[in-house]
Amino acid sequence: xxxxxxxxxxxxxxxxxxxxxxxxxxxxxxxxxxxxxxxxxxxxxxxxxxxxxxxxxxxxxxxxxxxxxxxxxxxxxxxxxxxxxxxxxxxxxxxxxxxxxxxxxx
Amino acid sequence: xxxxxxxxxxxxxxxxxxxxxxxxxxxxxxxxxxxxxxxxxxxxxxxxxxxxxxxxxxxxxxxxxxxxxxxxxxxxxxxxxxxxxxxxxxxxxxxxxxxxxxxxxxxxxxxxxxxxxxxxxxxxxxxxxxxxxxxxxxxxxxxxxxxxxxxxxxxxxxxxxxxxxxxxxxxxxxxxxxxxxxxxxxxxxxxxxxxxxxxxxxxxxxxxxxxxxxxxxxxxxxxxxxxxxxxxxxxxxxxxxxxxxxxxxxxxxxxxxxxxxxxxxxxxxxxxxxxxxxxxxxxxxxxxxxxxxxxxxxxxxxxxxxxxxxxxxxxxxxxxxxxxxxxxxxxxxxxxxxxxxxxxxxxxxxxxxxxxxxxxxxxxxxxxxxxxxxxxxxxxxxxxxxxxxxxxxxxxxxxxxxxxxxxxxxxxxxxxxxxxxxxxxxxxxxxxxxxxxxxxxxxxxxxxxxxxxxxxxxxxxxxxxxxxxxxxxxxxxxxxxxxxxxxxxxxxxxxxxxxxxxxxxxxxxxxxxxxxxxxxxxxxxxxxxxxxxxxxxxxxxxxxxxxxxxxxxxxxxxxxxxxxxxxxxxxxxxxxxxxxxxxxxxxxxxxxxxxxxxxxxxxxxxxxxxxxxxxxxxxxxxxxxxx
Numbered sequence: 018x019x020x021x022x023x024x025x026x027x028x029x030x031x032x033x034x035x036x037x038x039x040x041x042x043x044x045x046x047x048x049x050x051x052x053x054x055x056x057x058x059x060x061x062x063x064x065x066x067x068x069x070x071x072x073x074x075x076x077x078x079x080x081x082x083x084x085x086x087x088x089x090x091x092x093x094x095x096x097x098x099x100x101x102x103x104x105x106x107x108x109x110x111x112x113x114x115x116x117x118x119x120x121x122x123x
Numbered sequence: 124x125x126x127x128x129x130x131x132x133x134x135x136x137x138x139x140x141x142x143x144x145x146x147x148x149x150x151x152x153x154x155x156x157x158x159x160x161x162x163x164x165x166x167x168x169x170x171x172x173x174x175x176x177x178x179x180x181x182x183x184x185x186x187x188x189x190x191x192x193x194x195x196x197x198x199x200x201x202x203x204x205x206x207x208x209x210x211x212x213x214x215x216x217x218x219x220x221x222x223x224x225x226x227x228x229x230x231x232x233x234x235x236x237x238x239x240x241x242x243x244x245x246x247x248x249x250x251x252x253x254x255x256x257x258x259x260x261x262x263x264x265x266x267x268x269x270x271x272x273x274x275x276x277x278x279x280x281x282x283x284x285x286x287x288x289x290x291x292x293x294x295x296x297x298x299x300x301x302x303x304x305x306x307x308x309x310x311x312x313x314x315x316x317x318x319x320x321x322x323x324x325x326x327x328x329x330x331x332x333x334x335x336x337x338x339x340x341x342x343x344x345x346x347x348x349x350x351x352x353x354x355x356x357x358x359x360x361x362x363x364x365x366x367x368x369x370x371x372x373x374x375x376x377x378x379x380x381x382x383x384x385x386x387x388x389x390x391x392x393x394x395x396x397x398x399x400x401x402x403x404x405x406x407x408x409x410x411x412x413x414x415x416x417x418x419x420x421x422x423x424x425x426x427x428x429x430x431x432x433x434x435x436x437x438x439x440x441x442x443x444x445x446x447x448x449x450x451x452x453x454x455x456x457x458x459x460x461x462x463x464x465x466x467x468x469x470x471x472x473x474x475x476x477x478x479x480x481x482x483x484x485x486x487x488x489x490x491x492x493x494x495x496x497x498x499x500x501x502x503x504x505x506x507x508x509x510x511x512x513x514x515x516x517x518x519x520x521x522x523x524x525x526x527x528x529x530x531x532x533x534x535x536x537x538x539x540x541x542x543x544x545x546x547x548x549x550x551x552x553x554x555x556x557x558x559x560x561x562x563x564x565x566x567x568x569x570x571x572x573x574x575x576x577x578x579x580x581x582x583x584x585x586x587x588x589x590x591x592x593x594x595x596x597x598x599x600x601x602x603x604x605x606x607x608x609x610x611x612x613x614x615x616x617x618x619x620x621x622x623x624x625x626x627x628x629x630x631x632x633x634x635x636x637x638x639x640x641x642x643x644x645x646x647x648x649x650x651x652x653x654x655x656x657x658x659x660x661x662x663x664x665x666x667x668x669x670x671x672x673x674x675x676x677x678x679x680x681x682x683x684x685x686x687x688x689x690x691x692x693x694x695x696x697x698x699x700x701x702x703x704x705x706x707x708x709x710x711x712x713x714x715x716x717x718x719x720x721x722x723x724x725x726x727x728x729x730x731x732x733x734x735x736x737x738x739x740x741x742x743x744x745x746x747x748x749x750x
Binding site for chain 1: 729733736
C-alpha cells in the first residue's frame with residue numbers, strides 16, 4: 018500500500034478529492050433535478066471518504082478507514098431514505114424539479 | 124391485626140365510594156344503596172370492636188401509616204389515633220351514618236342519580252372518619268376539608284336548581300373563611316412547637332406557656348376557634364347552615380345536624396389543653412356560643428320552612444355546646460353533641476318523611492293534621508321534640524341541663540341567655556309540631572288524597588333514633604357519670620362533679636318549667652287560637668326583621684359581597700385591560716419581527732442550498748483566518 022502512495026503522492030489524492038467535492042457542490046447548486054442533486058451530494062460524500070482513506074494510509078493509522086466504513090454504512094441508509102422521499106415526492110407532485118417544491122414556503 | 128382493622132375501618136366507606144363512582148350506574152338503584160350502606164355498617168361494627176377493646180384495656184391505640192412530611196426539625200407522620208374521644212365520635216358518626224344511608228335507599232329511590240348520592244355520602248363518611256382518627260392536626264385538616272367538599276357536593280346535589288347551587292357555593296366559601304383560620308392556627312402551633320401531633324402538643328403547649336409563649340398560644344387558639352365557627356356554624360359564619368338545607372333531607376340529617384357540624388366541637392375538645400391555657404379565648408368562645416344560641420333560636424321562632432326551623436335549631440344547639448366548651452366543660456359539650464346527634468337526626472329524618480309524604484312540600488303553612496296519616500313519623504318526632512325541648516327524662520334534658528348548670532356556676536348572665544334560648548327552643552319546636560301534625564290539613568285536596576305513612580326503610584331508622592333520643596341521656600346521668608369517666612384520659616380529670624344539692628335540683632326544675640312554659644305558649648297560640656303564620660308580605664314590624672333573619676345575609680351582602688364585587692369589577696374593567704396591553708405588546712413585537720423574518724423562508728430550495736454553501740465557505744474562511 019505504501020508503495021502506491023509513494024508512486025502517486027498524497028497531494029494528487031487531495032487534488033482529486035477537492036475536484037470531486039467541487040463537482041458535487043456545483044452539481045447541487047446548478048442542477049434542478051432532485052435525483053442529480055442527490056447524486057452530487059453522494060459525490061461530495063465520497064470525496065471526503067477518499068480523503069479519509071488516503072490520509073489513513075499516509076499516517077499508517079487504521080482509524081480513518083474504520084471511520085469510512087461507518088460513513089458508508091450511514092450513507093447507504095441515507096440513500097434508501099432519500100430515494101424513498103423522492104419517490105413519494107414524485108407521486109404527489111408528478112415532478113422532481115426542486116423549484117416546484119415550494120409548498121412549505123413561509 | 125389492630126392496624127389492619129383500623130385501615131379497613133377507614134377505607135371501607137372509600138371502597139363504597141369507588142364502587143358507586145365506577146359501577147353505580149350499571150347496577151340497580153337498590154344494590155348501589157345497599158353497597159353504600161354496608162360499607163358504612165362495616166366501619167360501624169369495627170368501631171364497636173375498638174370501643175369494646177378500649178373499654179377492656181383502656182389504652183389508646185396509635186400508629187403511623189407512612190412518613191408524610193419532613194422539613195428541617197419538623198417531621199410529620201400520616202398517623203391514626205384511636206383513643207376515647209375519636210372512638211366515641213366514630214361510633215355515632217358511623218352508627219347514625221348507617222341509619223341515614225339505610226333511610227336514603229328509600230328516600231332517594233326516585234332520583235336518577237342515586238348512585239352519585241351514595242358515592243358522595245360514602246366519601247363524606249370516609250373524610251369524617253379521617254377527620255376524627257387523625258393523630259395530628261394536618262391529617263385532621265384533610266378530613267376537615269374533605270367533609271367541606273362533600274357538604275358542597277351534596278347541598279348542590281339537585282344542581283338543576285340555581286338556588287341550590289348558590290347555597291352550595293355559599294357553604295363552601297364561608298367554610299373556606301373558617302378553614303383559613305384553622306390553617307393559620309395550625310401554622311402558629313407548628314412554628315412555635317415544631318410538632319402538631321396531638322400527643323406531643325399537650326406537653327409542648329404547657330412548656331411553651333411556661334416560657335412566656337402565651338401570646339402565640341392565644342393567637343393559635345383564636346385562629347382554631349375561627350375554624351370551628353366556620354364548620355360548626357357559629358356567629359359570624361353561621362349563615363351558610365340554614366341555606367344548606369337545599370340539599371336532600373338525609374344530607375341535612377347526617378352532615379348538617381349530626382356529624383360534620385360537630386367537627387368544630389371535636390377539634391376544640393381535642394385541643395382542650397390549649398384552650399385551657401387561654402382563658403381570654405375561652406371567654407370569647409362562651410360568649411359567641413351563648414349569643415349564637417340566642418340569635419338562632421330567635422330566628423327559628425318565625426321560620427315557616429320545616430327544615431329551616433330545624434336548621435336554626437341546630438345552630439342554636441351548637442351554640443349551647445360552644446358555651447359549654449368556653450366554660451371548660453368539654454365533657455358536657457361532648458355529651459350534648461351525642462344526644463343532639465340522636466334527636467336532631469331523628470327530627471330531620473322525620474321532616475324528610477313528612478316532605479316525602481307531601482311530595483316535596485316544605486312550608487309548614489301548607490301542612491297540618493298529619494298525625495293520623497303518619498303515626499310513626501309523628502310519634503318519633505314527638506319524642507325527639509320532647510328531647511330537644513329538654514323534657515324529663517328524655518336525652519336532651521340531661522345534656523342541656525348540664526350545660527345550664529355549668530353556666531349557672533360559672534357566669535349567671537350566660538346562664539340567663541342560655542335559658543332564654545332553651546325556652547325559645549321548646550316554643551319553636553312545638554310550634555313546628557303543632558303546625559305540622561295537629562289540627563286540619565291545609566294543603567291541596569290532591570295532596571290530602573295521597574297522604575301516607577312512609578315505607579319501613581324510612582320508619583325503622585326513625586324508630587331507632589327515637590329510642591336513642593329517649594334513653595341516650597343514660598350515658599351521663601348525674602348519678603352515674605359514665606361519659607365523664609370515659610373521657611378522663613383525654614380531659615385529664617378536668618371535669619368537676621356537680622354534686623346533686625338543692626341548687627342543682629332547683630336548676631333542673633327551672634329548666635323544666637322553662638321548657639313547659641315554651642310548650643304552653645306554643646299550645647295556646649297554635650292550638651287554642653288556631654294561629655297559622657301569615658303569608659310573607661303580611662308580616663310587619665319587628666317580626667318581619669326576625670322573619671328575615673335579622674337581615675344578616677343582607678348585611679353581609681352590603682359589607683362584604685358588594686365591595687368584593689366592586690373590586691373584582693375594577694380589576695376586570697380597568698386593571699386587566701391595562702395589564703393585557705403590556706403583555707400583548709410583547710406579542711405584537713414578536714409578530715412584527717417574525718412576519719419580516721418569514722420572507723426568508725420562500726421555499727426555493729436552490730436558494731437554500733446556495734446560502735448553505737456560502738455559509739460553509741464563510742465558516743471555513745473564518746477558521747483559516749482565525750488560525
